[in-house]
Amino acid sequence: MDRSSRNALVEGKEWQRRQTVVFLSDFGLADGAVSAMHGVANKVSSSLLLDDLTHEIPQFNIWEASYRLMQAMTYWAAGTVFVCVVDPGVGSDRKSIVALTKSGHLVVTPDNGTLTHIAEHVGIVEIREISEVANRLEGSQKSYTFFGRDVYAFTGARLSCGAVEFEDIGPLQESLVKLKLQKGRKADDTTLIGAIDILDARYGSLWTNISGDFIEEMHLAYGQLLQVTITKDGRIVYGYPLRLCKSFTEVKQGEPLIYVNSLLNLGIALNKGNFSTTYGIGTGEGWIISLSVV
Structure with missing residues (x-):
């Protein structure tokens, strides 16, 4: 310690x-x-x-x-x-x-x-x-x-x-039980990879641990399409290109998008919909998301 x-x-x-x-x-x-x-x-x-x-x-x-x-x-x-x-x-x-x-x-x-x-x-x-x-x-x-x-x-x-x-309270403890975390990172010049940390509980949006700072670092532009691939324990659950947007209204109602959430990380949402329940996406250990330049 x-x-x-x-x-x-x-x-x-x-x-x-x-x-x-x-x-x-x-x-x-x-x-x-x-x-x-x-x-x-x-x-x-x-x-x-x-x-x-x-x-x-x-x-x-x-x-x-x-x-x-x-x-x-x-x-x-x-x-x-x-x-x-x-x-x-x-x-x-x-x-x-x-x-x-x-x-x-x-x-x-x-x-x-x-x-x-x-x-x-x-x-x-x-x-x-x-x-x-x-x-x-x-x-x-x-x-x-x-x-x-x-x-x-x-x-x-x-x-x-x-x-x-x-x-x-009691004796010192030197170790701690930990869950397995996948850090948000840049895999290469065109791909970001990370975890689905949590859901925006009321709206079903996916909150990743991939920092929004990568938008500038990789010179990504709002309106640009990124290939989104979501896997669970290595099995592909979702894989489509989505638009990087500043607000939900930049896509039609019911359409998916990539956005920067309130923690300044990248999120995936449906405009006026629930992405998680629509596509059967969960959070936690084993859920991995990647975003690649199309």
Whole structure:
């Protein structure tokens, strides 16, 4: 781990405890699971600000949890605690951890890949394994399937209000479970290659990890056609030339296009349509996209 960064953030106390806990999960809002986590945190300290990043992560989708956490975390002030619970291995021998990021945030989560994008794009200074005997809701010792409530919400709230220090959560952990990432890059003078990181959830557009800066670097022109090829585990799922556009209205309704999204990466969309469902395109490990000059 980066010891100099650790000293500055932890020992030097240069990050400020915000008394804020932000929750992310795949629980949805149809039952009381999220409310129960809020209740545990509120019981630890009624002065905490409790907020939600999202609880609409597709069930068991660790990749999307990892990306959504990275997408929103750094807009919150340093010292904010995030509780990230997408945990298909709950009750197994997978570890529970707290990570201190280079941005000065704390993330309480299972060690199952949910910190992959944070590690890649933000950086992690130090990881502590949660000692689950000491850091869990009183009376929950016989429960093995709701760590979000019994361990993660409880621990996150105690970290946020100062009832426990990061150094006292448990032993240092030197390794981290990570998902496989495909970096966005220029394969050659005419081809870009990368991953489909995530969907624009409401509209079904594909958000890639290929930087929009390549438009200038490769002297591409708006209005130009680029061959788009999308594969899943080496199998071609989509392969057509699409137009590079500044706005959706530059193509007819229902037609596809390439554009620069709000993160300044290249995206693929249908004008007033859903590209993902129309063409059966997903995200995560194994999904690769290339764009080549026609």
